[in-house]
Amino acid sequence: MIREHPESVVVVMGCYAQTAPGDVLGIEGVDLVLGTQDRMKMLEWLEQVTTERKPQNAVHEIWEAEEFEELPQLSEEHRTRALLKIQEGCNQFCTYCIIPYARGPLRSRLPENALAEARRLVEAGYPEIVLTGIHTGYYGQDLRGELGEEWNLAHLVRELVKIPGLCRLRLSSIEPMEYTPALIESIVSSDKVCPHLHVPLQSGSDRILTRMNRPYTLHEYRDLLERLRQRIPNLAVTTDIIAGFPGETEDDHAATLEFVKACGFSGINVFPYSKRKGTPAANFPDQVSRQLKAQRVKDLLLAARVSQEEYVRYFIGKPVEVLIEWIDSQGCALGYTPHYIQVKIPANEAGRPWTPRHFVTVVLEKGMVGRV
Template identity: 35%
Template sequence: MNKKVAFYTLGCKLNFSETSTIARNFSSEGFERVDFKDKADIYVINTCSVTENADKRFKSIVKQAQKINPEAFVAAVGCYAQLKPQELADVEGVDLVLGATEKFKITDYLNDLSKNDMGEVHSCEIQEADFYVGSYSFGDRTRAFLKVQDGCDYKCTYCTIPLARGISRSDTLDNVLQNAKEISEKNIKEIVLTGVNIGDYGKGEFGNKKHEHTFFELVQALDDVEGIERLRISSIEPNLLKNETIEFVSKSKTFVPHFHIPLQSGSNTLLKLMRRRYMKELYVNRVEKIKEQMPHACIGVDVIVGFPGETDDLFLETYNFLNELDISYLHVFTYSERDNTVAASLDGVVPKNVRAKRSKMLRGLSAKKRRAFYENQLGTNRTVLFESENKEGYIHGFTENYVKVKAPWNPELVNTLQPITLTTIDEDGLVRFEFAKEIVM
């Protein structure tokens, strides 16, 4: 009987792409992959440490695994495993903790799979994480996350990612194109480009700061890969999203009109405290440029509430800035103190109940922005990519500009692209539509 392995991924799209690569390593060693809620011999948890919640969730996931199989071997990898390996190793039930350089070699650390009395740690100094491991996910039949870059050279005062993932480094252009080709051959319709700081794409291995290729050159090259229906750019810093990229996407065969651009604050005072590499005026310029080229484009925004020094007036400055901006939705992060960051020692700590209140206000604004964006799209002709899950009798999908639609479940629609006309917004906030012509199979 093959040994069974199950995976749980916390955090970002990049983690999902890396979990898929680790899973393929297990498959090549003869392991059978099963769902995390099924009984397995090994449970691998890919951790995140962006927020306090991700830290807390780790313990409950370990308990979940032990409940299913108390004898199972439990391994932790990922960002939290790099930052606080001993903390994870001390969690009851954890047998193995692997840092940034070891996680892709996890099968080398597995011997007899018997439970350890104490968690075993293999963790590097983060300076040693100077090599690049490419990865992509294809667990979801409709889209794949393609990793093109890792690490970050930015020094934002709230962020632990450089400590968890090391310096900025990239895959070679040839490798990215080869991976994209492999994905397209698996009948996956959409590729999402992912990384820690993908706009910084092109820096080589071993701390080489020279860009072999630019992000714009990567976008141009991927647009020519045959067999890919859609390409989507995940989060990209506003200072690295250049006019040439925006203009190219507006005319592209495959890149879709959807951008996710971290803002973090609408106050220049706070942006300076955060050591971001732009002021809010540049952000306005990026949004205006996108909307000028693609009026129907969807623009998502990351924003942090409760950062040290965020007074009521500075929060309202951010709220009003976002309210007036032509954006489509927000990802709201409530600031949480992280060890070994500059922000953790700043004055002006915002009480947690105030952080929660501000977060709720911005989530309300996000719902309003999304509704307005959806209403603006009614009556337009779009193309939808349908997903594979039957959710209470409905099939869902996303248009190229990230409008979420729903229709009565029809398995024939799964993983197909269909031309539609957006018609009405349902009470759950999703959009109904009419097929523009007969269903295309």
């Protein structure tokens, strides 16, 4: 790109730029390195760079960041689900994860700003909002005392569901130990909150969880799922698992497969462990070979497929509500149910073309096909 457009001003921003600004600035042709903070000051920096024609490193120590940086929301008219970012950063320091180094400490978006943004999104026609962040379950921890009242995720959810016109609110990833009784109450007390929760597991071995610096045991995790399922029938639980974390033995891997079977997940994201420079796990001596990691990923993906099929089976033959997201080249509509089952609805079943952002109730058939 730099070769093709030698006159352009090249700005590099994001996690890699934040953690290795010197390396990025050393790339010939890079004019400005910005990182993950102060992005609203980009125009000021650009003026300086174009005036001085001298590469600039604008990356600051991320752990000095104290406030959530408000960025203008870009309009994405092709989307049906709007992402509402409510939080940035993480203080957890899992041993494999670069995020605390790249994104800094927990910073919550002010509730009035989050709510105003949500209202704007609903007015713009989004029927569903997905709450996002890095460590969403700790939303509000850094706001305590400052606002004269306690703000946490449970409180924010209670306020969001009051927004007229909002049909669905989906919570993204929330760490297992952060489902407080108040949060569970907020989830169950509104039918706008989707019965789909993402609860990162990472490993089905307590020994590996400790090495990962994950603050829960398998017993606590199972107990949480039971409590959630008692309150939310047919709850969809999705998760993340890392395969081949340093020191993971065959027994640990087998335990993870067993645990997955017992949890009844509706979806699993499987990642092979990958070293992140500067994190403790990158220096653990007992790294797992690439071949072994690939095999374990394969095993877990198979287990994930079986688990998902079992979960979906309950809904076969039953009516489900689908929010249409897009139309394929054959005119079939594709979208998601509140339980995050992707459904394909054949073209012209209702005698007219399907339209994104509309709800339709269909009967779910095998192969996740919906019939009107």
